[in-house]
Amino acid sequence: MKKIILLLMMGACFTTNAQFATPQPSPAAMVKQVVGLTDVTLEYSRPAMRGRAVFGNLVPFEKVWRTGANKNSVISFSTDVKIAGKDLKAGSYAIFSKPGESVWEVYFYTNTENWGAPQNWDASKVAAIVKANPIKTADKVESFTLAINHLSDNGAHLEISWDDTKVAIPFEVPTDMAVMASIDKVMNGPGAGDYYAAAVYYLSADKDIKKAKEWMDKAMSMTEKPAYWQLRQQSLIYAKAGDKKGAIAAAKKSLAGAEEAKNMDYVKMNTDSLKEWGAM
Template sequence: MKNTRIFSLLALLLAFLVSTSVMAQDAKPKASPPATATGKVGGATVTINYSSPSVKGRTIWGGLVPYGQVWRSGANEATTVTFDKDVLVEGKPLAAGTYSFYTIPTEDKWTVIFNKTAKQWGTQYDEKQDALRLTVTPSKAPTMNERLKYDINSNGLLLSWENLAVPVKITAKK
């Protein structure tokens, strides 16, 4: 009886140590942690959910993110953009809703894509599901951004990473 209790206590202690070790492994920082940007553009609330990779000394544009290819505009799951009201994006109408957000970068122009399939892994892009495609012009960022970040301001959304800024004009539809 005494041996059974000691064995049970040892088994319980071992289970506790293993579960604590597993939880500690999950607690380490992710390489591309989840992030959210939200704000008002006119009367519309815009929310962007994305995973934020780091530069880590790598060549980003034309390297890690190849020119001329569809990019999930973040890491891991597809970046999503949610509008609570109908909006105009670069003057083109887009209905309220949640969209996955993709881009096709080049050195001087970017194609910006709002795709109707919001919940998907970032590499499962299907062009047939595009709700809107348009072209924007990137510019040099005022500061170096180690991590990819999105901001919402009165002009729309701004993707910034490394030494590049990509503005996308958004206005509330009247």
């Protein structure tokens, strides 16, 4: 009996203390691709054929598949996109599919935390459904692969490849819209935030304070209701530029705003400055 107990204890010790790593049968993969001005990321696991027939066998036809192995595959977009002409908001989506002999359905599902296909499929979480025709390839792909190919400035294809089958789902990115908005902003000149940021930098970097004051005046003239923390910076720039009257006026407005917001740090800073400038 003692020998049996000793063997059990030794077995438990080996089990709990094992710290070596072994290769995973379906290793994790990540793909990051910039399409136009949109960041696209794929996170998925890669099962291998290992001599098995895949579609219609290992992966049954007409059943929802996780489109990979382990946790569901996930695609993320940094901007809104169009998937096969359908609008899809920026964000992350689980990729599910229903393979068929002649037509696949690919689902972009808003719940990305699934281990396999959801037990309770929620149609309200399907952000887009795309139908695509599978293509037979001349060469077989041993390990399941997701890729972003057929790149252009305005879009690309999400490609699903395994065994002798490839499915391509086209998507469009709003490159032209983003570029035109950027051009319009630059051509129309700096905005209030640009002037404000430049003025504050000039103050903190001890650069041309007259230029900082000029930029701050432009920022404030373009701002309908300046915040107390903006007025605080204005008062400091005015004071450094030698405009004590302007500094006091801005500090009093900042103080009133800080008191209303109950921000005691700004109340103290403004109070101290007003005392220093002889206004209290």
